[in-house]
Amino acid sequence: MTPDGIARREWQRFTPMERLARYGVYLAIVAAIVVSIRTVQVIPEFVLDAPEQIGDLLRRMWPPDAAFYPEGIHAALLDSIHIASVGTALGIAMALPFGFLAARNVTPAGWLNWLARLVLISARSINTLVFALLFVAIFGPGAVAGTLAIAFHSIGFLGRLFAEALEVASPGPIEALRAAGAPWPSVIVYGYWPQVAPAFWALVLFRWDINVRESIVLGLVGAGGIGMALDTALNLFQWTRVAMVLVAILAVVVIAEVAVTYIRKKII
Amino acid sequence: MSPIPAAQHRAIAFPANWPVRLGWTALVLYLLYALSHLELTPARFLAGLEFGRNFLLKLLPPDFARWELLLKGLEESLEMAVLASALGVALALPVSLLAARNLMPGWVTWPARMLMVVCRSFHPVIVAILFVKAVGFGALAGILALTVASLGFLGKLFTEAIEEISLKQVEAIRATGAPFMSVISYGVLPQVFARFIGFASYELDANLRNSTMVGIVGAGGVGGTLFAAFQRFDYDFVCAIILSIIALIIAGEVLTNAVKKVFRA
Amino acid sequence: MSNAPAGATSHSSATSAPAPATAALIVRNLVKEYVRGQPVLKGITLEFAAHGITAIIGPSGTGKSTLIRCINRLVEPTSGEILFAGRNLTQLPRRELRAARRQIGMVFQEYNLVERLTVIENVLSGRLGYISPLQAWLRRFPPDDLAEAFSLLEVVGLTAHAQRRADALSGGQRQRVGIARALMQRPKLLLADEPTSSLDPKTSVEIMALMKDLTLERGIPTVVNIHNVELARRFASRMVGLSGGKVVFDGPPEALEEDHLKQIYGGEDWLG
Numbered sequence: 177m178t179p180d181g182i183a184r185r186e187w188q189r190f191t192p193m194e195r196l197a198r199y200g201v202y203l204a205i206v207a208a209i210v211v212s213i214r215t216v217q218v219i220p221e222f223v224l225d226a227p228e229q230i231g232d233l234l235r236r237m238w239p240p241d242a243a244f245y246p247e248g249i250h251a252a253l254l255d256s257i258h259i260a261s262v263g264t265a266l267g268i269a270m271a272l273p274f275g276f277l278a279a280r281n282v283t284p285a286g287w288l289n290w291l292a293r294l295v296l297i298s299a300r301s302i303n304t305l306v307f308a309l310l311f312v313a314i315f316g317p318g319a320v321a322g323t324l325a326i327a328f329h330s331i332g333f334l335g336r337l338f339a340e341a342l343e344v345a346s347p348g349p350i351e352a353l354r355a356a357g358a359p360w361p362s363v364i365v366y367g368y369w370p371q372v373a374p375a376f377w378a379l380v381l382f383r384w385d386i387n388v389r390e391s392i393v394l395g396l397v398g399a400g401g402i403g404m405a406l407d408t409a410l411n412l413f414q415w416t417r418v419a420m421v422l423v424a425i426l427a428v429v430v431i432a433e434v435a436v437t438y439i440r441k442k443i444i
Numbered sequence: 445m446s447p448i449p450a451a452q453h454r455a456i457a458f459p460a461n462w463p464v465r466l467g468w469t470a471l472v473l474y475l476l477y478a479l480s481h482l483e484l485t486p487a488r489f490l491a492g493l494e495f496g497r498n499f500l501l502k503l504l505p506p507d508f509a510r511w512e513l514l515l516k517g518l519e520e521s522l523e524m525a526v527l528a529s530a531l532g533v534a535l536a537l538p539v540s541l542l543a544a545r546n547l548m549p550g551w552v553t554w555p556a557r558m559l560m561v562v563c564r565s566f567h568p569v570i571v572a573i574l575f576v577k578a579v580g581f582g583a584l585a586g587i588l589a590l591t592v593a594s595l596g597f598l599g600k601l602f603t604e605a606i607e608e609i610s611l612k613q614v615e616a617i618r619a620t621g622a623p624f625m626s627v628i629s630y631g632v633l634p635q636v637f638a639r640f641i642g643f644a645s646y647e648l649d650a651n652l653r654n655s656t657m658v659g660i661v662g663a664g665g666v667g668g669t670l671f672a673a674f675q676r677f678d679y680d681f682v683c684a685i686i687l688s689i690i691a692l693i694i695a696g697e698v699l700t701n702a703v704k705k706v707f708r709a
Numbered sequence: 710m711s712n713a714p715a716g717a718t719s720h721s722s723a724t725s726a727p728a729p730a731t732a733a734l735i736v737r738n739l740v741k742e743y744v745r746g747q748p749v750l751k752g753i754t755l756e757f758a759a760h761g762i763t764a765i766i767g768p769s770g771t772g773k774s775t776l777i778r779c780i781n782r783l784v785e786p787t788s789g790e791i792l793f794a795g796r797n798l799t800q801l802p803r804r805e806l807r808a809a810r811r812q813i814g815m816v817f818q819e820y821n822l823v824e825r826l827t828v829i830e831n832v833l834s835g836r837l838g839y840i841s842p843l844q845a846w847l848r849r850f851p852p853d854d855l856a857e858a859f860s861l862l863e864v865v866g867l868t869a870h871a872q873r874r875a876d877a878l879s880g881g882q883r884q885r886v887g888i889a890r891a892l893m894q895r896p897k898l899l900l901a902d903e904p905t906s907s908l909d910p911k912t913s914v915e916i917m918a919l920m921k922d923l924t925l926e927r928g929i930p931t932v933v934n935i936h937n938v939e940l941a942r943r944f945a946s947r948m949v950g951l952s953g954g955k956v957v958f959d960g961p962p963e964a965l966e967e968d969h970l971k972q973i974y975g976g977e978d979w980l981g
Contacts, residue, residue: 348817348819349821351817352821353823353837354783355810355813356810356811356814356835356838356890356891357807357808357811357813358807358845359837359842361842361845362841362842362845364842365845366845367823370825370826371823
């Protein structure tokens with residue numbers, strides 16, 4: 177091999193096909209952004225005006241109305257937390273069977289996997305707020321609609337991530353339990369569950385945290401909780417009260433996140 | 445070691461874990477309390493099944509007659525999601541670098557982290573309402589709201605990824621005398637790129653879902669179409685919209701999986 | 710399905726000839742193809758007496774592991790018969806297969822313990838075929854099972870570790886738990902798939918010795934898959950050599966000579 181030959185050997189990180197594919201994706205992303213900017217209906221004047229408008233809004237919200245808290249906020253805030261907690265618990269109960277059905281190693285029947293995944297992705301695609309609209313139409317306004325909305329939407333996340341955790345469980349112990357003649361439910365209880373339990377609880381905590389945030393806005397469509405107080409204050413342009421509600425929400429959300437991080441460290 | 449007497453077998457094999465038992469009991473008691481406080485009784489539940497069945501009949505069959513309206517709404521949601529994700533990534537990258545405790549000093553990371561926390565704490569719908577009040581109805585409010593949310597979540601995930609990298613590689617690049625930006629692009633980014641792509645595609649999926657919802661408060665997208673249909677009691681159209689949203693999310697997921705495969709290659 | 714207690718041999722098998730009273734396991738014309746037209750096992754026929762350790766030796770990929778796993782149908786045979794406890798395992802429906810598996814203990818190369826559970830829980834898992842799923846969830850094992858589990862732990866020398874998590878143990882200790890688990894089943898047959906391949910030489914000898922002592926003491930015939938010929942020679946009472954999916958040697962360790970090993974493994978260099 178001539179010295180020239182050695183010098184000409186370039187290092188290439190990706191094969192030509194791969195590079196083509198990567199450029200193709202970059203191109204597609206840029207194209208999507210450009211098309212979106214062009215077609216989305218945004219009036220330029222509003223864009224330029226926006227910072228001033230936002231500043232004006234913030235000025236009107238200051239200072240937050242602390243007196244509003246005990247009568248208008250406290251009980252409703254707690255309601256939102258209850259809705260989130262009960263909704264999450266209900267969601268877990270409904271998600272578990274679908275999670276087991278969707279995991280290809282637990283349920284070998286392909287069509288069952290497919291069906292379970294369809295249910296899970298549908299639950300995930302329909303926002304909690306949309307579920308809330310549906311349930312308010314069924315049950316009327318109130319906490320029932322909110323709780324069910326949280327529960328049904330949570331099925332999507334909990335079920336899917338649970339199925340993924342099951343699919344990466346190591347097959348060795350499962351094989352051993354089957355070889356010992358254990359019935360399938362026992363294999364799940366003794367072989368799969370201990371492996372996925374930590375991931376599962378982390379998931380539950382994560383979802384509860386998100387559900388607290390979601391339950392807060394459900395009141396906007398009448399499904400109970402602090403959202404209703406926010407909605408009223410907004411409609412009446414009581415900006416300082418709005419600010420107080422937002423401060424209370426921020427506090428709850430931060431406390432919830434801190435609590436979840438702490439529990440995760442301790443228990444998992 | 446002397447054999448364990450039979451009476452102790454159970455106690456040794458399955459010791460009672462009192463803190464855990466107490467924890468569970470407390471949790472169950474709380475849930476029962478909350479259930480009764482929210483008036484979720486079995487009677488209401490059974491009644492609900494009946495209502496639910498009736499409602500399901502009202503929903504079906506889905507009515508696609510106003511498909512142009514539906515398509516416009518979906519298109520707008522898609523555009524909002526794409527722009528919000530792009531803006532979110534563009535903003536989150538620098539902020540997350542600033543917030544990385546292994547790269548920056550405390551007085552830089554604290555404000556950056558605070559910013560991200562505030563961005564994440566508010567539900568996109570609440571942020572959307574505020575933006576609607578500030579900049580008017582329409583897609584702009586939605587895009588801004590989703591961008592704020594993306595900044596919060598993406599920023600946190602990016603920062604965690606950056607904080608988990610091996611600093612040895614960064615030091616090695618620094619030792620060659622490379623300028624700061626090169627250190628970032630050769631030392632930091634390669635380690636986190638694969639995870640970033642994962643996070644970004646997750647955020648696109650999340651924005652797609654959220655963009656179908658902020659319309660309920662007037663911030664653009666198919667959510668507005670949905671809400672209007674609800675208020676008109678046009679439940680067949682509602683069903684059509686929901687099915688289309690599910691289809692859109694599935695399509696989005698298929699696409700992002702393909703993209704992830706390309707970049708992991 | 711007979712109502713005889715788990716230990717009794719049933720004489721109900723209809724299609725194949727009744728097993729001779731002395732054979733614990735008969736493998737007849739066993740064929741396994743993972744890929745059509747490329748059989749890994751090309752018609753294996755072997756009889757295993759109701760005592761002693763049989764070592765199956767042969768190069769990697771020759772189907773030793775497949776053979777062992779076909780016996781309890783962890784891998785489905787393509788054709789052939791597996792006669793155990795008077796029944797043809799290849800034709801059993803699921804529930805009865807489970808019942809048959811309860812009587813066959815198995816020890817694995819990677820131990821296959823449930824890592825997050827304790828040692829005692831892993832040993833007790835050998836009895837999962839005998840209790841309901843609810844009892845398994847609540848850990849309600851009968852007191853006799855608990856007693857036996859502790860006694861087995863003592864026998865394998867792990868009483869002090871009863872409450873430790875399985876993943877806190879060394880490889881040799883884990884395999885002891887695996888052996889205890891298999892023996893908890895009070896099996897009529899023990900299968901071992903490369904039980905020492907993940908262990909260092911000294912521990913390997915200890916484990917083989919432990920298995921030999923326990924199975925001889927309890928009269929459990931054992932079939933061991935092993936690639937270390939010296940280890941096999943030392944502990945087995947019968948050697949079966951597989952090569953190219955067929956049995957090429959079957960006899961006591963003394964009868965195994967260089968020529969046979971060449972035939973089984975091919976090539977002379979490794980013989981030294």
